[in-house]
Amino acid sequence: MRNKLATESLFALSQPGRRGAEFPAADVPERPLSELIPASALADKPTGLPEVTESDVIRHFVNLSTLNMCVDTHFYPLGSCTMKYNPKRHERLASLPGIVDLHPYQNQSDLQGMLGMLYEMQEMLAEIAGLPAVSLQPAAGAQGEFTALLTAKAYFEDRGEKRTKVLFPNSAHGTNPASAAIAGFDCVQLASSKEGLVDLEDLKAHLDDQTAVFMVTNPNTLGLFEKDIKQIAQMVHDVGGLVYIDGANMNAILGYTRPGDFGGDMMHFNVHKTFTGPHGAGGPGSGPIAVRDFLADFLPGPVIHFHPDADETDQYTLETPAKSIGRVRSFYGNIGILVRGYCYLRTLGAPGLKAVSENAVLNANYLKALLKDVLPVPNGDLCMHEFVASASKSKAANGITAMDIAKRLLDFGFHAPTVYFPLVVPEAIMVEPTETESKETLDAFAETIIKILKEDPEFLHQAPHSTIVQRPDEVVAARNPILQCCEPQ
C-alpha cells in the first residue's frame, strides 16, 4: 500500500528539465545575472535543486506525512510537551479570510477587530496568570523566558541595581539557563530535595544581593507542585530578586491557582501547548509573558490599549511601554496561534479551563497508578498533570532501558513518552497523557508497557520493528554527522 518510490529523497526523484510550473516568456529584455548582482555574491554554479513536478512534490510530502505519528493519529504522551488534541474548529476559525487576509501594515482603524481580540487575549492571560501586564510578542516559550529576563534586567538597571545571577533548580527545562545565559546573566543551578522539589537550604545558601531572578517551573518537571512556592518567593523577594514562573505546565493548575497569587513576578504561557495549537515538529509556538505592574513599563512593544469611549475605529491602539526593552519579534507575535488560543479560552470559559486541569491531573494519576508497580515513580505519591517513572528496575534486572520501552511503543501504535529528562531521574520516562485522552486509551497504553516489559530484552534492544526507519545509531550519528541539504556530491 505504501508508495515507497514517493518517499525517496527529492534528489533521487529529480530528472533534468522536469518542472512544476512553466513561466511565460519575459516581457522585458533579459539581462545577464552578472549585470544585476556583484560577482562576489554570485555562486560558481547553480545550487542543484531537485527538478520535479508538482505531483512528485505533493506525493513525496503527503506520503512522508503518513509515516509520522501525530496527535490526530496516535496517543502522544510526550512528557513536558502537553500534546493534547487540537480542536479542528480552531483551525477553521483561524483560517477565516477576515483573519488570515489581514496585513499588519493596514490602517489601525481597519484592524480594530483583530486588535480587539488580541486585547481580550491580553486580559484573559493576565487573569489566568494573576499578573496584570501582558506582552503577546514572544514567539514561543523560550523566547518568553528570554524576554522576561531582559525585562527584569531593564527593571534592575532602571533602579540602579546591578544584579548578575539567575538561579534555577536542577530539574529545570534546559531553556531556563540558556535564556539566562543569552540575557547576560550568570547561571546558578540548585539541588533538588529528596522529594524532587526545590531544596530550600540550597536556595538559601545561594540567594544574595546579586540574585536577579529565580526561575522555577510550577508544577515542576517531575509533575510535582512546589508546595513551598510562597516561602520560596518570599525568600527571593527578601534579597530583592524576582521570581520567574516557567508556565510550561500551566495545564495542571488553570483556574485553581495563579502564578501571581503564589509569588511569581513574571511568567510565560505556552499558548500552543496549554491553549491548543498544532505544535511539535517545529511550531509555530506562542509564548506571551505576564508580569507585575511595576515591570509593565519595560515590556516589549507594542501592547494593545483599549479606549472604551473612543470612536469605533479608534478603540484599540498600539502603544509602546515607556521604558520598553524594544521589540523581540515582528509585529504582534504569532497571531495564528494566539487566535487559536483565543478560541480555546472563549470556548471553554472559566469552568471549562478548571475542568481541563482536573482531567489532566486525573488522567496522569490514573496512568501512574496503573504503571507504578512495573515502572516505579521515584518522586511523589500524587502527581499533577504528568509523572516521571524510571526504568532503572528493569534495566538492572534484564537490561531493558527507557529507550527500549520508548522505541518498542512505536510498534504498538503509541508515540513514545519523553525519555532521559529530567536528568535528576535515572532512566527517566516522562508521561503526560493530557486531559483529552479516554480511560480506554490510558488502559491500552498501560497494558502495552506491561506487555513490553515481559518481552525478550534482545528483541527490545532492536526495536522498533515496524517503522520505516528502525533504531538509528545515535552515537555514530552524533560522532560523525552526515549533513545533506543539497544535491549529493
Next chain:
Amino acid sequence: MDQASLKFTKTHEWVGVEGDIATVGISDFAVNQLTDLVYIELPKIGSTCEAGKVFGEVESVKAVSDLYAPVSGEIVEANEALVDDQSPLSDDPFGAGWITKVKMSNPAELDQFMNADDYKKFCESEAH
C-alpha cells in the same frame, strides 16, 4: 591505572596521583549513566583549575554534563586524542580514557575523596 589505587569524587571523577601530578578521568559508573559519549571539551593546557569548579564538559546522546576539577592546580596535559574519538572513555575509562593531568597546588584536597570500595558503595546508593 589500577582502580584500587585511585581516589573518587562524588561527581564521579577519578584521580590517580604520582608525585604532585594528578591524573583525572571519569568513572565507568559515570560513563554508564551518561551512555556513549560523543563530544568532550578538555581543560586547556596551561590554565589553572579550582577544586569543585567546572573545567570541561562531556556530551552524550542524552545530555551535556560538566566536568568538575577534583583538585586545584595547573593543567599540564590533556588527552587530545579524545577530541576525535571518545570511545576510550567508555572502553577504558581508567586507562586510555584519562582526561587531563593537573599539577596540584594543594594536595591536601585529596584527603576528602573516596577510595575505590567506598566509591562503589556510593554508586550503589546513587543507582537506587
